[in-house]
Amino acid sequence: MSLNLEELKKLREENFKKHKNKKREYYLKSKEKSTDPKYKNYKEIDYAEELNNENFAKNIKLIAKKQKAHIDDRKDQIVQKIEEYREKKQTYYQKNREKRLEYDKEYREKKKEQLKEYRREYYKKNKEKILQKQKEKRKSLKEEDNG
Template sequence: MDLEELKRLRKENFLAHKKKKREYYLKKKIEKTLTKKRNKVKEFDYETDLNPLNFERKIKEIIKQQKEHVDNRKDKIIEKIREYKEKKREYYIENKDRRLEYDKEYREQKKEELREYRREYYQKNKDRILKKQKERRKQQSNNKE
């Protein structure tokens, strides 16, 4: 065996070992997460929990837990809302000029587009519009008499 073949064999063996090791750790990791999930999932006895006698009590327990959770987080929620409002106000103040300039450009653009649309519409329907206008004038003149 020459040196190159030895290097190749060593590399193949090392890669095979690495692959085997990785598969082992991935398998263990999956098993570990599955056992954690199994431990976390609480099994319910639906016969006792959902019968008419215990159902109302169970609902009250759930409501109480949810209320406690919200009450515990109330200060954090209020703080986040206040921070959001503050950030929003700062952003508004910071970008006021840029936004006003954008709004102005947007209105001008829309105004031009509307003018162009009206011009094209009038050109397309010129005969029909003029005919309607003549009819209206005749009706108005007849109504005045």
Template sequence: MDLDELKRLREERLLSHKKKKREYYLKSKAKKENIKREAINYEEDLNELNFSNKIKEIARAQKEHVDSRKDLIIKKINEYKKRKKDYYKENKNKRLEYDKEYREKKKEALKEYRREYYRKNKDKILARQKEKRKLQKSENG
């Protein structure tokens, strides 16, 4: 195969992919359009008289939905906590070993970073330390 033929094949495959993608998009769009939604009369529903009632109705519906799922949500949260705890217990030694290796590996880089940070922010750090000392003297003396 030469380069021109590879380019042609690539272009054909790209076009067929785009065609499939477009068909899928149009199919899902048609499904969405088939769903009939109830028309909202904004002037009637959201006028001054009905606005607060409509908001209360929406809040009530949302609260009912959350309340109906409350047990399931709590169960999932507890299950997740238990899984996480078990995972950490199981991999504690690996994690500690990794942290130790990482610190050893990055020891020099961290020292250099701290040196550079202190050099850049020396004035700010010294000012903060001076301020703390003043506060401690005023509290003690």
């Protein structure tokens, strides 16, 4: 009971077609599930209509009004959150002040030579600019004293 080559090819093609159809059905089924029900009531947008010269300005104003209304509604909450953040930041700053100062001190000690070298190089590079600024400051101070 051996199958010849032609029958094997036919059988293979049939199985392949079945498999493809099964995959397609699965894909279509999963696609139906994936459409989010919250978007089903949204209408399709006609961009040519929405973005023409007359409607564009009107739509932008409408969007701006909606955004402003939303912000106005939430203004108290936003201000409260900003205040909370400031307080939190301030308490954190106060709490960790000593640690930070200690760390800065250690860092400066560790990097003292590198910083000196950096400052020397910086001054060499920008000597003219620095001197010019100093002259302008002295000049403006003299003018204030005389004026």
